Amino acid sequence: MPSIETLTTTAASLILCACVLWAADGLSPAPPKPAARAGKIPVILDTDIGDDIDDTWALALLLKSPEIDLRLVVTDQGKAVYRAKIIARFLERAGRTGVAVGLGVPVARLPDEGVNQAAWVRDYDLKAYPGKVHQDGVQAIIDTIMNSQQPVTVVAIGPLPTLAAALDRQPEIAKRARFVGMHGSVRRGYDGAKDPCPEYNVKANPKAGRNVFTAPWDMTITPLDTCGLVHLRGDKYARVRDSKDPVAAALIENYRVWAAAIKQAAKADKESTTLFDTVAAYLSFSDELLKMEKLGIRVTDGGMTVIDPDAKAMSVATEWKDMAAFEDFLVQRLTGTP
Numbered sequence: 298m299p300s301i302e303t304l305t306t307t308a309a310s311l312i313l314c315a316c317v318l319w320a321a322d323g324l325s326p327a328p329p330k331p332a333a334r335a336g337k338i339p340v341i342l343d344t345d346i347g348d349d350i351d352d353t354w355a356l357a358l359l360l361k362s363p364e365i366d367l368r369l370v371v372t373d374q375g376k377a378v379y380r381a382k383i384i385a386r387f388l389e390r391a392g393r394t395g396v397a398v399g400l401g402v403p404v405a406r407l408p409d410e411g412v413n414q415a416a417w418v419r420d421y422d423l424k425a426y427p428g429k430v431h432q433d434g435v436q437a438i439i440d441t442i443m444n445s446q447q448p449v450t451v452v453a454i455g456p457l458p459t460l461a462a463a464l465d466r467q468p469e470i471a472k473r474a475r476f477v478g479m480h481g482s483v484r485r486g487y488d489g490a491k492d493p494c495p496e497y498n499v500k501a502n503p504k505a506g507r508n509v510f511t512a513p514w515d516m517t518i519t520p521l522d523t524c525g526l527v528h529l530r531g532d533k534y535a536r537v538r539d540s541k542d543p544v545a546a547a548l549i550e551n552y553r554v555w556a557a558a559i560k561q562a563a564k565a566d567k568e569s570t571t572l573f574d575t576v577a578a579y580l581s582f583s584d585e586l587l588k589m590e591k592l593g594i595r596v597t598d599g600g601m602t603v604i605d606p607d608a609k610a611m612s613v614a615t616e617w618k619d620m621a622a623f624e625d626f627l628v629q630r631l632t633g634t635p
Contacts, residue, residue, distance in 0.1 A: 338366060342369070343459055351571065354569070355578040371434040373453070373455030381400050383418055387551070392543070399437035402435060416558070439470055454498070456497070457509050480602065483615060499596060517580050528570070530569070584612075586619050589613065595607075
């Protein structure tokens with residue numbers, strides 16, 4: 298019987314020969330995957346899920362990304378129970394009830410404002426969620442960061458009052474975490490408009506945004522300049538819409554409920570909305586497809602994010618290197634297909 302060393306050497310030689318033959322035939326290898334890291338990245342998602350549907354797409358992408366160890370999803374911008382129900386039911390459908398859910402701080406908004414996914418959780422009992430539900434989501438953020446042996450990446454895709462409250466309660470979390478956010482408008486506005494404008498996640502709570510943007514953590518943001526351009530249309534959208542993957546199926550269910558609530562039910566048959574928050578989810582583990590610039594960013598009282606050399610410097614995704622490749626990547630991840 299040949300030795301283990303001989304078998305290992307032979308196997309390596311066969312793989313090398315196969316690669317040479319593949320190249321000689323003029324075939325291309327599979328698209329490169331994001332760079333591997335030692336272990337998974339611990340992540341907290343801070344989200345105002347249940348208003349715009351793009352938060353649900355971002356949650357789905359994080360759940361379908363093997364680079365990520367999603368430990369906690371916390372609600373942002375009030376309506377905590379409504380948002381937590383969506384998160385909890387979605388995690389159940391994804392088979393990921395090991396992920397904890399946290400209820401964020403309340404804010405002064407009308408109780409019936411922006412509850413466009415309410416029909417999806419109308420009969421859902423949050424107390425029945427098999428995983429952990431933290432009534433104090435602020436403390437859950439603090440504990441998750443402070444008790445982690447690795448730096449935690451906080452992916453924030455809402456107006457930030459919950460995260461600002463966590464920083465007020467325990468400023469040390471900024472030294473043990475990294476921030477990745479879908480915030481701002483630097484050189485372009487909504488839909489690629491030539492002038493920047495107040496972006497919702499900043500404009501809704503400039504004070505919270507300023508507190509988060511000046512905290513001493515490493516920061517990365519995707520402003521409207523890049524995240525405001527992402528859609529899935531045609532065959533790309535159809536592949537997600539028709540997928541049997543349980544995460545993709547739960548996502549499209551939510552999208553149909555959301556679209557019906559805003560009187561645009563037909564839209565869910567044809568294309569996605571603007572998928573702002575998926576870019577922040579992607580940036581939690583890769584920036585390969587984006588042009589990143591180191592810029593000082595200052596938050597104004599009116600919710601603008603202004604380039605200021607004297608402000609805190611952060612990594613800003615200002616342009617796409619290949620947005621079509623990102624769309625393909627998003628489809629592949631959500632549907633689980635190569």
